[in-house]
Amino acid sequence: MARRPLAFLNSLPEHGDLVELRLGPQRAWMVCHPELVHRVLMDTRTFDKGGPLYDRLGKLMGDGLVTCRQDTHRGKRRMLQPAFRPSRIAGYADLIVEEAEAACRTWQPGRDIAVSAEMTALTTRVISRVLLSDSLDEATAAEVRDCLTVIVRGLFIRTIAPVDAFFRLPLPANRRYGRAVARMHAIIDTAVAGRSGGAPRNDVLGTLLAARGEEGAPDLTAEEIHDHLVTLLLTGVEAPALCLADAFALLGRHPEAEHRLHEEIDSVLEGRPRPTPADLPRLSYTRCVISETLRHTSPGWLFTRVTTGRTELAGRRLPRGATVLYSPYLLHHAPGTFPEPERFLPERWLPGRTTAEQRRAWMPFSAGGRKCLGDEFSLTEATLVLATIASRLRLRHLPGRAERQRPAITLGQRDLVMSCEPRARAPRPAQAVPTDTPGARTAGDGHVGHA
Numbered sequence: 414m415a416r417r418p419l420a421f422l423n424s425l426p427e428h429g430d431l432v433e434l435r436l437g438p439q440r441a442w443m444v445c446h447p448e449l450v451h452r453v454l455m456d457t458r459t460f461d462k463g464g465p466l467y468d469r470l471g472k473l474m475g476d477g478l479v480t481c482r483q484d485t486h487r488g489k490r491r492m493l494q495p496a497f498r499p500s501r502i503a504g505y506a507d508l509i510v511e512e513a514e515a516a517c518r519t520w521q522p523g524r525d526i527a528v529s530a531e532m533t534a535l536t537t538r539v540i541s542r543v544l545l546s547d548s549l550d551e552a553t554a555a556e557v558r559d560c561l562t563v564i565v566r567g568l569f570i571r572t573i574a575p576v577d578a579f580f581r582l583p584l585p586a587n588r589r590y591g592r593a594v595a596r597m598h599a600i601i602d603t604a605v606a607g608r609s610g611g612a613p614r615n616d617v618l619g620t621l622l623a624a625r626g627e628e629g630a631p632d633l634t635a636e637e638i639h640d641h642l643v644t645l646l647l648t649g650v651e652a653p654a655l656c657l658a659d660a661f662a663l664l665g666r667h668p669e670a671e672h673r674l675h676e677e678i679d680s681v682l683e684g685r686p687r688p689t690p691a692d693l694p695r696l697s698y699t700r701c702v703i704s705e706t707l708r709h710t711s712p713g714w715l716f717t718r719v720t721t722g723r724t725e726l727a728g729r730r731l732p733r734g735a736t737v738l739y740s741p742y743l744l745h746h747a748p749g750t751f752p753e754p755e756r757f758l759p760e761r762w763l764p765g766r767t768t769a770e771q772r773r774a775w776m777p778f779s780a781g782g783r784k785c786l787g788d789e790f791s792l793t794e795a796t797l798v799l800a801t802i803a804s805r806l807r808l809r810h811l812p813g814r815a816e817r818q819r820p821a822i823t824l825g826q827r828d829l830v831m832s833c834e835p836r837a838r839a840p841r842p843a844q845a846v847p848t849d850t851p852g853a854r855t856a857g858d859g860h861v862g863h864a
Contacts, residue, residue, distance in 0.1 A: 414434075414436070415570075418715075418820045419714075419742065419818070419820060419824075422443075422715075422740050422742060422743045423743065423746060425443055425445050425743065426445040426446075426743070426747065428445075429445065429727070430444070430445050430446040430449055430727050431443070431444055431445065431446075431449065431726055431727035431728075431729055432445060433729075434738075436465070436736075439465075439736065440735070440736070441464070441717075441735075441736040441737070441738055442726070442729070442731065442735060442736070442737050442738065443738045443739070443740070443743075444726075444727075444737060444738065444739045445743060446727075447744050447747075447750065447770070447773055447774040447776075448773075449726065449727055450739045450744065450776070450780075451773060451780060451781070452726070453718055453726070453737060453739065454718075454739075454776075454779060454780045454781035454783065455780070455781045455782075457483045457486075457781060457782050457783060458483060458721065459720060459721055459722065459724050460718040460719070460720060460721075460737055461482055461483045461718065461719055461720075461721050462479075462480060462481065462482060462483065462486075462718065462719070462783065463482070463717065463718065463719030463736075464717025464718060464719045464736040464737070464738070465717060465736065466715070466716060466717040466822075467479075467480050467717060467719075469568060469571045470568070473564065473568070473594060473643070473647070474640060474643050474644045474647065475636065475637075475639065475640030475643065475644075476637070476640050477489075477640040477641050477643060477644030477645075478490060478493060478641065478644055478645075478786060479644050479648060480644070483782075483783075486782070486783065487782075489641070490786060492620075492621065492624045492633070493617070493620065493621075493641065493645075493786060494786070495620050496543075496616075496617045496620040497786055497787055497789070497790055499789070502789055502790050502793055503690045504615075505539075505543055505790065505793070505794075506689065506690040506693075506793065506797060507689075508539065508542055508543070509539055509793070509794050509797045509798060510687050510688060510689075510797055510798075510801050512535050512538045512539050512542075512798075513535065513797065513798045513801035513802055514687065514801060515538075516531055516534070516535050516802070517801070517802055517805050517806060520806060520833045521833065522806075522833055522834050522835050523832070523833070523834065524832070524833060525811065525830050525831070525832055525833075526808065526830065526831055526832070526833045527828075527829075527830050528658050528661055528662075528808065528826075528829040528830065528831050529654070529655075529658045529825075529826055529827050529828055529829040529830075532653075532654040532655075532657040532658045533558050533561070533562070533650060533651070533654040534554075534555070534558055535654070535657075535798065536649065536650045536651075536653045536654040536657070536794070537554050537555075537557055537558040537561070537650050537654075538554055539649075539653075539794060540645065540646060540649035540650055540653075541554050541557065541646075542616070543616060543617060543649070543790075544616060544617045544618060544642055544645055544646060544649070545604050545616060545617075545618050545642070546614045546615075546616045546618075546619075548604040548607060548608070548618075549600070549604060553600060556596065556600065557597060557600060557646065557650075558650070559593075560593040560594075560596050560597040560600075561593075561597070561646075561647065561650050561651060563589050563590060563592075563593035564590065564593050564594060564597070564647070565651050565821050565822050565823060566821050567586065567589075567590040567593075568821065568822035597643065597646075598639070598643065601639055601642050601643055601646070602639060604618070604642075605618065605635065605638060605639060605642070608622065617641075617642070617645060618638070618642065621633065621638050621641060621642075622638070625638075645787070648785075648787070649787065649791075651712065651822075651823050652712035652713060652791070652823055653791050653794055653795060655710075655712040655823055655824070655825030655826065655827075656703065656706055656707060656710075656712055656791075656795050656825070657795055657798055657799065658825060658826045658827075658829045659706050659709070659710045659825050659826050660702055660703060660706040660795070660799055661802075661808045661829070661831065662810075662816060662826050662829055662831075663702075663705075663706060663709065663710075663757045664702065664803075664808075665808055665809060665810045665831060666757070666810065667757050670702065670757065670758075670759050671803075671807075673698055673759075674698060674699060674702055674759075674799075674803055675803060675836065677695075677696065677697070677698045677699060678696070678699065678800050678803055678804045679804070681695045681696055681800075682800075682804060686804075687801060687804075688797055688800045688801060688804075692800070693793065693796060693797075696796055696800055697763070697764075698759060698763075699796050699799055699800050699803075700762075700792070700796050701759040701760065701761075701762040701763060702759045702799065703792060703795045703796055703799065704759070704761075704762040704775070705757060705758060705759040705761060705762060706757075707775075707777040708745045708751065708761070708775055708777070709745070709755075709757055710742075710818060710824060710825055710826075711741040711742055711745055711777040711824065712777070712823040712824055712825050713741060713777060713778075713779075713823060713824075714740055714741060714742040714820065714823070714824040715738065715739075715740050715742070715820075716738065716739055716740070716741075716779070717736055717737065717738050718736075718737045718738075718739075719734060719735065719736055719737070720732070720733055720734060720735045720737065721733065741776050741777055742824065744774045744775075744776065745774065745775065745777075747774065750770055750771055750774045751771060751774070778791070803836075804836075805835070805836060806833055806834065806835060806836055807833075807834050807835075807836045808831040808832070808833060809831055809832045809833075809834060810831055810832075811830060811831065811832060814830065816828075816829060
């Protein structure tokens with residue numbers, strides 16, 4: 414699990430739909446069948462958030478939306494929901510495109526681009542503005558990015574290692590992790606303190622402060638506001654950045670998909686310099702590229718739940734407090750569900766191409782009542798960033814440079830470097846990009862399970 418986690422995961426289904434694992438002195442059960450995973454995710458009373466992953470995340474995020482137990486989740490979700498309604502997401506579109514354009518302007522043709530780092534910087538700026546408007550200046554946003562890099566790399570080993578005492582040793586890696594966590598919390602506290610008594614703003618912090626002032630609303634403490642912001646910051650930077658870096662890496666290896674993407678973008682934009690929210694329904698193949706990237710290399714690749722009482726799953730009796738794991742990566746790479754799972758095929762997600770089984774197995778944002786609150790925001794962000802950059806530039810792999818996915822708390826390309834070259838827009842007619850049903854929803858629209 415520690416040395417070759419992806420190969421290990423892919424080996425488990427041959428042992429059954431539910432496989433018992435030993436993690437040091439602890440036992441855990443890996444769910445390998447999508448229908449069993451749905452049963453776990455839909456029954457939140459029996460299979461609550463918990464286990465090694467969320468125990469570690471709780472120390473970082475506090476009692477935020479990701480780590481809280483089921484009995485408090487509904488109220489927290491209802492409080493944050495207004496910030497992620499479709500109308501608000503559409504309002505974020507210009508902000509997203511602005512940041513993507515700003516990134517493009519710094520990329521010099523013929524120069525090597527640290528794509529992973531650039532995407533992390535971009536998503537940090539985007540989510541910082543969504544959460545806190547302009548409360549973070551450029552230098553502070555860069556600090557947040559650097560802190561998150563250290564934190565993400567330290568969380569995975571803290572999740573799978575069963576001995577806490579090791580992480581209390583004054584080792585350089587432990588000290589770096591502790592400093593990064595402390596600095597990120599301090600930055601959030603400073604931003605919140607700076608808003609006290611100021612004019613209301615249309616950002617997530619403004620939504621939380623408004624909820625605290627509503628008559629009949631629960632008493633939202635400063636600590637709870639802090640926990641929500643840390644949670645959304647951590648989840649809103651790393652996963653979208655990895656998805657975008659992986660998309661560029663995959664497109665660079667698949668020229669047919671890249672050409673079709675460029676055809677669609679040129680056709681939709683019709684010479685305009687930037688996409689708008691109104692273009693999103695017509696960027697169907699662009700959305701398919703994002704959906705297939707999330708299938709091929711889902712940033713969220715391993716999750717845990719814990720049983721709240723004795724229960725039975727797949728004919729096995731599980732005790733109270735049992736750790737149950739599921740892996741979107743494993744489900745997305747099951748050859749019985751997705752033929753040729755290692756191939757990058759965005760066409761899988763065109764309308765009419767996906768099966769009901771595939772739609773249920775595709776769960777990069779989880780499913781059920783604990784499905785990611787920001788799923789549609791993340792898909793919109795990735796689609797607009799990809800369309801903005803690909804309309805201007807083409808990224809090419811460097812000859813002889815090895816690339817690999819690096820599993821940590823998330824999965825993806827963390828050190829991707831590519832060369833940059835300008836792209837002339839092809840004079841193609843609108844009919845050049847076939848779609849089965851223009852504007853129709855696909856399985857990649859993020860509507861898997863219940864919001």
